[in-house]
Amino acid sequence: MKFTDRQIKALKPKQTRHEVWEDNGKGFGVRVSPAGRKSFIYMYRFQGSSRRITFGVYPEISLANAHAAHAKARQLLDKGQDPGTVEQDAKEESRRSPSVKRLVEEYIEKHAKPNKRSWKEDERILNKDVVSRWGKKKAQDITRLDIIHLLDEIVERGASIQANRTLAAIRKMYSFAMGRGVLDASPCVAIPNPSKENRRDRVLSEDDVKTFWSKLDTAKMEKATALSLKFQLITAQRKGEVVGAEWKDFDFKGNWWAIPAEKAKNGFPHRVPLSPLAIKILT
DSSP states (O other): OOOOHHHHHHOOOOSSOEEEEOTTSSOEEEEEOTTOOEEEEEEEEETTEEEEEEEEEETTSOHHHHHHHHHHHHHHHHTTOOHHHHHHHHHHHHHHSOBHHHHHHHHIIIIIHHHOTTHHHHHHHIIIIIIHHHTTSBGGGOOHHHHHHHHHHHHHTTOHHHHHHHHHHHHHHHHHHHHTTSOSOOTTTTOOOSSOOOOSOOOOOHHHHHHHHHHHTTSSSOHHHHHHHHHHHHHTOOHHHHHTOOGGGEETTTTEEEEOGGGSTTSOOEEEEOOHHHHHHHO
8 A cells, every 4th residue: 555645644642663564565664753754665675685765854745755765766766776876976977067056056055154244145136037037957958059049038038137147156166167167168258248338437326216116016027126226226236235225224204214334335334214105115
């Protein structure tokens, strides 16, 4: 008889770890720890030795997926391969040659978060256009032409400056991977910024501000991005400080926004008064 979700949920912990097996003689079971943690396992023999694979913890891995993993392991065993070794080799290969999605996650956690106040912007950019497009592909398989085509598409949708930011984020991510020995080369080499950026020394006139504000309501961008730009305009704060803001930084009783030293570009904490319009955007 095969397990059901109801049976697994009903398994109770004991004082010591114990296993419960499916009644089919194929070595598939559930290990229950004294703390109640339930893991799917497979016991088998290979070249005369008893071996075990742990597929994952229930319900993080579903019963159906655990059964599928067990069936795959048995197929390998029938072919004369040790499924435990094959699984370990696959994990090592994944570590050495991560998917784009995995590389983005590692870059954000191990580099961007510890070193960049604007790490959330990197995360947003990479998830929006990189993970959504190449998430399951191997990072080492992305070519220079792939990136150029992506940047062209971003420019064509009217976000030329965003294309520059996307290239910068991808370039930093691949530099991070090369520095850690995960990859040997970057596909970003020799790719110029897709759009020219003028120096930011122009002061907006009153008419410019009105035009900018009204255009944001119809611009082809996410609503959160438009609101962020409006908030940046009326508070006169840097993009990195706006992007890095957290709800805990805002005092809605006193109408203040406290920017801590670690989020301020100049390294000094300061408070920004919130106008009624700023509060309206936030709420």
